[in-house]
Amino acid sequence: MKRYLLIMVFIIFFLSCKKNKEAVKEVPNSPIVATHPKETPPFVWNAANIxxxxxxxxxxxxxLNDITLNRNKKTAPLRGFMGGDLKGITKKIEEGYFTDLGVNAIWLTPIVEQIHGNVDEG
Known part of the structure; x- marks a missing residue:
């Protein structure tokens, strides 16, 4: 009796595993479009343009926030006080100045008053 029961279970199992043709649908050949947002790669300091x-x-x-502190001596461009400030840096970032140069990191000096004159000490 157990033998017949076991045979019946196997027969039912194998018959229930047949492929159902109605359930399989043909999908037209169309390109697959990704719907997830593009991930940005992590920042790598070894490849940074600073x-x-x-x-x-x-x-x-x-x-309006320039304080010259008696720096009246004329100097060549970028050799003396130019009045640069954080607003100027922010404006250039927003304009895309650094992006156009290919820069992806900015190294700022400490925001303090620089020396008044030029020096040759490096």
Whole structure:
């Protein structure tokens, strides 16, 4: 009796495993479009293009906050006080100045008053 029962279970199992043709649908050949957002790769310092920036020599974004501290001596461009400030840096970032240069990291000097004159000590 157990033998017949076991044979019946196997027969039912194998018959129930047949492929159902109605359930299989043909999908037209169409390109698959990804719907997930593109992930940005992680930042790698070894491949960074770093822009070294002297804040007060860079770009004057607001001339109303300039304090010259008796720096009246004329100097060549970028050799003396230029009035650069954080507003100027922010403005250049928003304009895409650094992106156009291929820069992806900015190294700022400490935001303090730079020396008044030129020096040859490096």
């Amino acid at each position: 822009y070294f920036l002297l804040t007060d020599r860079f770009y004057n974004g607001d001339s």
